Amino acid sequence: MTGDTRQRKIRIRRTLIVAAFGIALVLFMWQGARLAREQALTELRHAAGNALQLSRANLIGYLTRHDYLPHLLATRESVRRFLARDERTRDTLTLNQLLDRSRAYADVSDIYLLDRDGTTIAASNWQRTDSFMGQNYAFRGYYRQAINGRSGRFHALGTQSGARGYYFSAPVRAIGHASNTPPDGVMVVKVGLDEIEREWQSLDATLLVADINGIIFMSSDPALRLTAFQPLSKSARKGLLSTRRYTDEPLPESGLRVLETLPDGARHVRLGDQDYLNLSQPLARFNWSLHILQPMRPIVRAQWLGALAAGGSWMLIALGSAIGWQRYRLRRERERFAERERQTLAHARDELERHVDARTRELVASNHHLSQEIEERKRAEQTLRQTRDELVQAARLAVLGQLAASINHELNQPLGAIRAYADNARILLARQRVDDADTNLAQISELVERMAAISAQLRQFSRKGGETLTDVSAQACFDYALRLFHARLEASEIRIVSQMSEPACWVRADPVRLEQVLVNLIGNAQQAMSDSTERQLILTVKQQDEWVVLSVADSGPGLSEEAMDYLFEPFYTTRAAGKGLGLGLSISQRIISDLGGRLEACNRPEGGALFMIHLPAATSSNAPLPEGPADA
Structure with a gap:
């Protein structure tokens, strides 16, 4: 090999080493930036979630603290007597002053009284130029709700003042009219929203409230108020105009664009030229959703710091590796020099025998x-x-x-x-x-008999099932399971839809084990609907030829593709750590299989999960099931 060829190979090797060093440095910095971004994003999501939860509780408390006021004023004798008098004999000034004092004491925006036709006949702002006196509000939702005998709630822009507000209303009946008669008027309380928005402006984030149509009704950023997430359809605009909820506001798009969907319902969005982390929570009571836009500047700063830290670490590693490689080369040179001196035939024979002996010992030990x-x-x-x-x-x-x-x-x-x-x-x-x-x-x-029946339900569930199969009423098993879950379903505001066929369907099963499966499925459905706005539990029993199908359906988020693959695997669970063992469905499938049936799961087309139990129908349904659970 000539000297020029050797030098050329050395230059190529050095170029490759420098290129590899540069690529590794870029990869290290990219990985460091990615890890820093994930950590910063987790911290930012946690901080935004806490701020969102606190703001949600503050908003609900701020609005609902005045829920009682229209009902309290509607029951006052002076108000009821005012409605009972003829228009010519009414003392309007006295009632206006009463409403104004109540407004000041309760710290609300306005209080006014509508007659049966929706016309304002008394108001706390009677002396102002934008007074409600004589204005007709029959088109408002709070009037229609209250005139039908119910409490009313409504959010809108004021047609006189143009100020946003949340309205509470209650029906009023004149003196001498019973509670079951149609209302003679409507008491309305308007709560202003500027105070709560001023509190939001102290946060290092943007808070906004959107209604069911995606219209931003409240926001700590004035530029986002009365804008829409998406363009409104003609039907939606027509419905809003019918109630004059937002008067004649154009309701343009907010310009909020979703760039990335993150875990746990978070989103990476862009508004204008700035990026935000977007979290939201539903306000089911008001049919709203509360959103927070947290600036992502800390994440960008964390990415740069992570990249620089990773680059510095790589430089230290590369320096240490270079030193180690040089020492390794020197050691190898010394070993090669020594090895050339020991290359003799005798040494090779002895080395071979030693290797054979060592290998034999390794095999025995293995x-x-x-x-x-x-x-x-x-x-x-x-x-x-x-x-x-x-x-x-x-x-x-x-x-x-x-x-x-x-x-x-x-x-x-x-x-x-x-x-x-x-x-x-x-x-x-x-x-x-x-x-x-x-x-x-x-x-x-x-009451003692009722408590004994409740206690018997618990003893019935705690005892072990028998091995002998009997004729069991499927409807009665569902009734038993629902009695056990009565308090939890009522606390979760879950509506039960029963679709049981008549007459009762009978199956061959062990009632205790079948009831255990139904309790498990109903409990899973209740957990699945914990974050749903609409909560509906659908229970179905129907007979198909020689089989009886028992179905439990919910209106939750449904089953993911991963959950469908591992749903009946032991220890698989979609709940948070510490919330479940992942054995319920596995045990339920084994119980139904032992009863000669099968347990299936799928997603409903309209949303939610559906579990179906197929059991052999009983050949005879003459044996009645006891009214309550048997004593253990």
């Missing part, structure tokens, strides 16, 4: 180690089976604990009633009113 691993694997499998059985029992006890908490809630109500009836009975006996006292004692007896 066989011994393999035998030990086989024994350890057997012990591990035995431990795994024992642990799995313990987890199955833990899952059942967890469900039992949740049901016990619900039944404890159910027992508190009759216990309070028993105490009240007992105290009344003592007073009645002291007054020699024996018949009335007997009535109270009869009520106590009925």
Whole structure:
């Protein structure tokens, strides 16, 4: 090899080393920036979520604290007498002053009274130029709700003042008119929104409230008020104009663009030339959604710092590697020099025999180690089976604990009633009113029977099922499961839709194990709908030839593709850590299989999950099921 060729190879090698060093530096800086971005994004999402939750609670408290006021004013005798008088004999000034004092005391925007036709006949702002006196508001939603006998709620721009407000209304009946007669007027309270928006402006973020049409009704940024997330359709604009909710405002687009959808419902959006992290929470009571726009400047700053830190780390690593490589080359040169001196035939023979002997010892040791691993694997499998059985029992006890908490809630109500009836009975006996006292004692007896039935439900669920299959009414099993979940479903505001066929459908099953499966499915549906705006539980029983199909459907988010693949796998769960063992559906599938049926799951076309239990129909349905759960 000539000297020029050798020098050329050295230059090529150095160029490749420098290029590899540069590529590695770029990759390190990119990875450091990515990790820093993820960490900063997590911290920013946590901070924005806390601010959003606090602002949501503050907004709900600010609006609902005046919910009582229209009802309180509607029951005042002076207001009811005012409506009962003829227009010529009414003392309008006195009532206007009363409404103005109430407005100042409650710290609200305006209070006014509408007659049966929706015309303002008294108002707290009667002396102002933009007074509501004589104005007709029959087109407003709060008037239509209250004139139909219900409490009214409505948000809109004022047609006189142009100020945004949230309206509460209540029906008013004149003196001498019973509560079941049509209202004679409507009391309205308007709450201004500027104060809560001023509090939002102290945050290092933008808060905004959008209605069901995507119109931004409230915002800490005045430029976003009365704009829309998406262009409004003609039908939506027509509906808004009918109620004059936003008067004649053009409602242009806000210019908010979604750039990326992030985990946990967060979004990366852009408004103008600035990027934001967007989180939202529903305000189901008002049919609104609350959004927060958190600037992403800290994330960009964290990315640069992460890239610089990663680049510096790579430089240190490269320097250390270069030093290590140089020492390695020197050591290799010394080893090659020594190796050339030991290359003799005798040494090669001795080396071969040594390697053979060492390899034999390694094989013996490997066989011994393999035998030990086989024994350890057997012990591990035995431990795994024992642990799995313990987890199955833990899952059942967890469900039992949740049901016990619900039944404890159910027992508190009759216990309070028993105490009240007992105290009344003592007073009645002291007054020699024996018949009335007997009535109270009869009520106590009925409540005790109700508590015994509730306790029997818990004993029924806690006992083990039998191996013998009997004729079981599918509808009665659903009724039992619903009784156990009555308190939890009512607390979660879940509406139950029962689609049971008549007459009752009978299956061959063990009632205890079948009821356990239904309790598990209903509990999963209740958990799935915890964040849903519309909460509806649909229970269905129908017979198809020789099979009976029991269905449990919900209006939750449904099942993901990953969940569909691993739904019945043991220990698989979509809940947060510590919220479930992932054994409920696996155990339920095994129970239904033992009963000779099958358990299937799918997503409903209209949204939500659907679980279907297929069980063989009973050949005879003559044996009736007991009215309540049997005693253990």
